Amino acid sequence: MAKQKGLIINREISWLYFNERVLQEAADKTVPLIERLRFLAIFSSNLDEFYRVRVPTLARLSNINTKAKEQLGYNPKKILKEIKNLVVRLERKFDDLYENEIIRELAEEKIFIINEHQLNVKRGEFLRGYFRDKLLSTLVPVMLNDDKPFPEMKDRAIYFFVKLSKKDKCRYSLMEIPVESLERFVVLPETNDLRFIILLDDIIRYCLDEIYFIFDYPTVEAYSIQLTRDAEIELDRTVSEKFVEALTKSLQKRKKGKPMRLLYDNAMPDDMLKYLVEHLHLDGDGLIPGNRYHNFKDFINFPNVGRKELEYPRAEPLGVQDLDLSKSIFSQIARRDYLINLPYQSFDYIIHFLREAAIDPKVTEIHITLYRLAQNSRVINALINAAKNGKKVNCLVELKARFDEQNNIYWTNRLEEEGVLVNYGLMDYKVHSKICLITRMEKGKAVYYANLATGNFNEKTARLYCDHSVFTTHQGIARELKKLFRGLEKKIFYSDYHYLIVSPLETRKKIYALIDTEIRNKKEGKPAGMILKMNSLADEEMIDKIYEAGAAGVEVQLIIRGMCCLVPGMIGLSENIRVISIVDKYLEHARVWIFTNGGDEKIYLSSADFMTRNLDRRVEVGFPVLDEGVKQEIRDIISIQLRDNTKAREINKQNNNRYRRAGRGRKYRAQTDIYTYLKNKKLN
Template sequence: MADQFPVLNRELSWLQFNERVLQEAADETVPLLERIKFLAIYSSNLSEFYSVRVAILHRMVENELKNKKIGFKPKKILKQIQQSVLKLDKKFDYLFDQVLTKHLEEENINILEADDLTDDQRTYLHTYFQDEILKHLIPIWVSDAFFPNVNGRTLQFMVKLTHKGKERLSIIDIPKNTVSRFHRVPNNEGQHEIILLDDIILMFLENVYTAVEFDDISAYRFQITRDSELDLDVDRSDKFLEVLKKSLVDRKKGKVIRLEYDANMPPSLLSYLDAHLEVDDDGFIPMNRYMIFSDFIDFPIGNRLDLAYEPVLPLAIAGLDINKSLFKPIKKRDYLIHLPYQTYDYVLHFIRESAIDPSVEEINITLYRVANNSNIINALVIAAKNGKKVNAFLEVKARFDEKANLYWYTKLEEAGVNVYLGNVNIKLHAKSCLVYRREGKRRAAYTYLSTGNFNEKTARIYCDIGLFTANKNITRDLKRLFAGLKKSVYYDNYNTLITAPLSMRGVFYEKIDKLIQLSQRGIRVSMVLKMNSLTDEDIIQKLYIANNAGVRIHLIVRGMCCLIPGKVGFSEHIYVMSIVDRYLEHARVWLFDYGDHNEIYLSSADLMTRNLNRRVEIAFPIVDSNLRTEIYNLMQIQLKDNTKARIIDAQQKNRYKRSPVGQSNRAQTDTYEYLKDKLEIL
């Protein structure tokens, strides 16, 4: 039980992760535009955190629930979240207002306000407002008797007009999805000057209300975050799509979890919003003028590429030629792909070749999140048109991608692809593609397995590892897994694969038990586990038991880590670090060192209860000894990072891991150089 061993609350741990993102924005060695992007990522992360995790806590409070297993009180956690967020937001405001804005000005890039404009610029913007913006602005009048359903995570104006002592209120949606949030203002000084869409609207607000009389007008920004958890109370798969579509509509009316508002908003207007939005006390967040800062991920800098990270040329994979068939080399041996260091074109080529090769008879693939203009989907459509049997196992419940995946569901079905939606209550999170090819009298199987999604966009910024193989044991297991998925049946006795929801937890425990037994016999053993999140309490307890048996444990955890290192009697031999850098660390790696040999698995699953109990996941072994050595070396590179690694300890201070003397090591840079050197040697 968690009250018998130390566990950090997962929500508070998540906030520690988002603080690490904020640290990147504060890091002066990071290029200026990238620092702004990290602020945008921090803001985007926080919005999703409120719409999901904080929303769940509010549901627990409303239902008077208490998580007895870890013994936390939802109300107390909500209060701690508010305190932490207010503290982090102050750091955020300081970074942008006092640090990054000044650096932008030093680079002749200015974010203008109305008072900064020349007469010519004001005239230019008025014309731009009349021609491009005004037509999108339609105020909604509100009163005590009528208040509209306000969209979540969109920027709004609360507008107050007075005429002869009487007040009228209205709300305006800021149309940043149809008009760019940023607009470059021409000038004669050679400077790059930007003004925000919302500031342009404020300047010419009077022009929006020409149909009514008023003596005074004022407007204040605000945005809300709604509970975005979907209520999918359905037990029959044939009704699932209908229920999902309804839930997506209902999501727009979810409980308001957070109200971010202009800190200058009069108390009377804030009280009015509160009365109609019914925000809990912990949900009020006063803000400066830069709400929905996530938009700054696309902040325009013109041709100032020197303010961003220098582009890195993706590497080739020795032995694989994109201009030739991939099946022949994969038939001979296994190949790893390390993203984004090596080009994702190999994956695209593997699926494209499968779609057009006359010898390929069947393609099976799992799809969780795909790119907006997905080459993967297009290849599957072509494969079906070429008469191949294509089985796409699509997870339409991928959070915030539900609408997009419903679209892909329709497109794939119309093309003749067999689309399987799977179990209503168990998400399909595994990443695999199994291809059957006719080679003479036999039917050969080839597969690509990965720690990340089939998404060419995120493959450029997410660190994942994939495996191309024709290993018969692996492909036989995959054949059985896909056959089960067609019937929503899950198996637990594969020869090589470790899968959830039935066997992953148990097999993982068996690996740890083996290490414990060897350690108790005096053999020096260890494990390295790399993941996005570690929150499952039973896994944490198992790691504590291994610690007490003398097993040395190194954890590389990017996000949430509920295990607390350095606790006497629990975790003296457990070392935890987190790497936040240019790319998002996304790979899941399990390395079990038994003294005389090691086992290495790559996995789609984090060590979270949802992944182990309520998702279809795959952990696959690295059989080839050379490839095991490669991953082992790359894990050592990660562990040596003393530039972008943070120490996760009981104090939760996010201290950088630093070496007092010696060489500076940066895992992402060193990984690229390792793979580049290896390519040149071969």
């Protein structure tokens, strides 16, 4: 079914529509001004990753034969063309927002981002001093020569492509901007209550004469460029002992991957652009015109030198009703299950759980899977402390977590040095589950305490990502977790779980069975419906199954933050399917599956999106919510999200990211309303 034209949106195109929703936040005048600038940074960072990972895959597929294209269901070359057209449109919108709105509104706040042409004598002298003291020694200009190979450009680094000219002569030079070793933004001395900020790039532009003074060329021009390379890692099949070494070598190769995109200052003269294209061997699809500043992701750290109202106020993490951090967390969760709603509630509960396990004499063993870790990880510190206290700590660190590989290698080495038993995961399957199991001896018996979550054990992202984390002592769930960990250690998969829904062997068929139940109940006149929340919906077979439910009259409500390849609102197929996407100050990351089940509602939380990789090529864990209080809380939170008419966008056939608006009715904003709901619950 899904191969028919119009029933499936290409996943890369759908992802670009998601990134457009991020850009909408930058355009939203109700968002504080500095936050709008940061949404521009997030948009830019997202696009960088897209060109590092998704576009290279399409490029590899672009030369396949006609028969293969039919099996694929789309023409990669056509998709690449469509990507470029969309990206160029979004980049123009980006430039317009930055140059014509945000810069002007910052000026209204007496904050000025100035360039090298806007310096008076006093500020110019200040920056000359800064340049000589901090910058000059870090710059390494390379003079280009047609007799020598073009210098190897780093992935995503910012360079100045420099032209030195006089009369009919010219020379070219390449110079990396040292943004990794120095702050990108320099705050100039305040004048008459006016604040001035200049980028490192423009300080270098201002002082070009001090760099190229030995050449007798009166005109020196510098234009910023950024090369994005293929970042996919290819690993040889190696035995586990050599896995870290093989991965480390592959990470080095990533830095020299095939060029995929050249982002260039659109003010650059044609002769300079032609020179670059010839020497970098790029085709037209890889050329993206931009403004004078690249690596805009650095604007996430743009300093707020103005009013505090220019940023979102920091909401302090709430406590959880009846869960006391000053008491034993084991004694409390022995009585009932608890739900932690991040980032609204504190990640300290998870840290407390691990710290107590580390020193509790009754705890004998800890099992945990780790995917992405914070830089200064308190989770790691707790696990090391547990090992030092004689606990058997079994830690599965997923070394293939994209763009966190180097960080995870570091933590793996650190854990092993401290006596933690580290499992590197599986060669062909990423372990993406977020699970922890603690074994405690009570009256001579092993009692299990578990934490299962939709998001990583990462205290940094826990302040920004909306996730659910459940503490439970349900021994059926715990025993199945024990079995799962045993399988991971032996590198085998089990497929006969009663409570858990585990990829790669079970998730697809169990979700199909749950959907089939809703279809059957609808036909029999019983209550039927589904609410599915996730980051991405892209697997075509799963989309077909959801279409089948919608066509049978089952009401389907989807909350999809990112890619959604399903097309709602098609008569006879998906008119019973409604899709919204919420993009707001926090990143919606939770995966929640709710099935009406004839009136006896079933709720699952999971680490898995409905993408082929999550269903078939990763170790994922979905788990039932069995505690009635926890079920009600999740249901309340999902209901709040479904009401959102401020930050929710409709996903529709037109892909126009239309906001759901209240008109004259009451305004609902899910992330604000959830915080209020949980705060009131804590007070009661």
